[in-house]
Amino acid sequence: MNNGRHLASTLGALAAVLVAAACQDGASPTAQSITAGVKPGPSSCVNFRLTGGGRVDKLEPATGKNPPASHDYATFGFQARPDRNCPFDNAGSGNIEWNEHLDASFIYGGGFAFHGTVTFFSTPVDGTQTNPQCGRFGGTGRLNPRSGNTLENLPFEVRHACDVAEPGVQQDHIYIVIGPFADGSFYSRHSLLTGGNIQWHRLTGNN
Amino acid sequence: MTLKILLALTLLAGAVQAQSVTGQAFGTYVNVAGTTSQSPVATLPSTGGMATGMSDAFGVPGSVDAKALNAVTTGDVGNKKSGAQSTSELENVSVAGGAITADVVTAVTASYAGQFTGGAGGDGSGFVNLVVNGVAITTDVAPNTRVDLPGVGYAVLNEQTPMGDGVTSWGITVNMVHVFLQDALTGLNTGEIIVGSASSSVAN
Numbered sequence: 001m002n003n004g005r006h007l008a009s010t011l012g013a014l015a016a017v018l019v020a021a022a023c024q025d026g027a028s029p030t031a032q033s034i035t036a037g038v039k040p041g042p043s044s045c046v047n048f049r050l051t052g053g054g055r056v057d058k059l060e061p062a063t064g065k066n067p068p069a070s071h072d073y074a075t076f077g078f079q080a081r082p083d084r085n086c087p088f089d090n091a092g093s094g095n096i097e098w099n100e101h102l103d104a105s106f107i108y109g110g111g112f113a114f115h116g117t118v119t120f121f122s123t124p125v126d127g128t129q130t131n132p133q134c135g136r137f138g139g140t141g142r143l144n145p146r147s148g149n150t151l152e153n154l155p156f157e158v159r160h161a162c163d164v165a166e167p168g169v170q171q172d173h174i175y176i177v178i179g180p181f182a183d184g185s186f187y188s189r190h191s192l193l194t195g196g197n198i199q200w201h202r203l204t205g206n207n
Numbered sequence: 208m209t210l211k212i213l214l215a216l217t218l219l220a221g222a223v224q225a226q227s228v229t230g231q232a233f234g235t236y237v238n239v240a241g242t243t244s245q246s247p248v249a250t251l252p253s254t255g256g257m258a259t260g261m262s263d264a265f266g267v268p269g270s271v272d273a274k275a276l277n278a279v280t281t282g283d284v285g286n287k288k289s290g291a292q293s294t295s296e297l298e299n300v301s302v303a304g305g306a307i308t309a310d311v312v313t314a315v316t317a318s319y320a321g322q323f324t325g326g327a328g329g330d331g332s333g334f335v336n337l338v339v340n341g342v343a344i345t346t347d348v349a350p351n352t353r354v355d356l357p358g359v360g361y362a363v364l365n366e367q368t369p370m371g372d373g374v375t376s377w378g379i380t381v382n383m384v385h386v387f388l389q390d391a392l393t394g395l396n397t398g399e400i401i402v403g404s405a406s407s408s409v410a411n
Contacts, residue, residue: 055330075296077257077280169331
């Protein structure tokens with residue numbers, strides 16, 4: 001629980017925030033399904049995409065790597081974009097890989113590898129929403145723990161991934177939440193990059 | 208006036224210039240006595256996107272043994288900037304019959320190009336609980352650190368090889384462990400072992 005962050009005990013309050021955030025901008029498929037009685041209109045999706053990969057260590061705004069023996073870091077790679085057909089508001093596509101090394105990173109311990117599929121993609125709804133080069137996306141995925149059984153269909157949300165500058169080390173940042181797990185807890189990590197990069201690209205005519 | 212037109216054309220060309228990206232990552236590569244073995248490789252499509260290569264375990268007796276191999280590369284080609292980034296990770300690593308061991312090996316590279324500048328680096332690469340010849344290495348390993356491995360050959364740790372001309376192209380390859388196997392009598396290279404490899408590059 002270094003820096004009081006990222007681990008398994010954020011619990012129900014965070015769940016409420018996540019649900020509220022999803023409903024606030026109609027970003028999730030669930031939010032779409034509860035609009036019964038409303039005549040469907042043209043759906044809308046954002047006009048940018050994000051890619052990124054690298055490493056994160058300390059809780060933002062701290063920078064730098066944690067001591068290696070702590071195992072307190074994660075690596076990741078992702079691509080996320082609006083769905084080309086935009087079947088519902090903020091429909092998204094893409095993938096994320098998240099590899100956590102901290103032993104105490106969730107209820108079973110031992111770190112994990114998470115493989116997520118993106119289903120929604122939008123602008124952020126948190127404190128980064130005024131940054132034009134940040135995005136938010138999420139969906140569900142499979143978590144393979146170093147110990148314990150594989151968990152399927154776990155929700156995840158990258159609450160923001162921000163392309164602040166080039167190169168991205170100690171400037172770009174990402175905030176991911178995975179869960180809830182069986183005990184109602186969540187995993188999260190919110191850090192500046194200690195390696196790698198995040199890039200924001202505006203969509204053009206053919207991409 | 209002519210100068211202004213040339214400047215405008217140059218800026219316009221810069222705005223629509225074609226860029227390309229490459230990326231690759233893998234956990235282990237072994238070439239011993241002409242026989243090669245390699246764990247899954249993640250290779251970035253030339254148009255950008257994402258690729259992964261993963262394996263629960265990988266081993267070549269006497270050469271390398273590792274678990275939880277995870278290789279990821281992502282990238283994008285845009286009108287104004289492009290980038291590629293790759294990561295390779297392995298756990299419970301043993302190399303060259305245990306001459307080198309580590310709890311975790313992590314290789315990270317990132318390369319980017321804008322309209323007028325670019326760069327590449329291996330920040331984020333490192334070891335967890337690295338032991339070489341029975342000696343624990345508790346500090347970060349400087350790029351291109353050579354260590355002798357008696358009876359085996361030598362290794363370059365955190366091997367970093369820049370790519371590109373630094374003007375229109377940038378890139379880097381990081382091999383966290385690169386063992387050069389040598390004949391004990393002749394000193395000639397007889398093979399190699401690479402563990403934790405990530406590379407990326409961009410070009411305008």
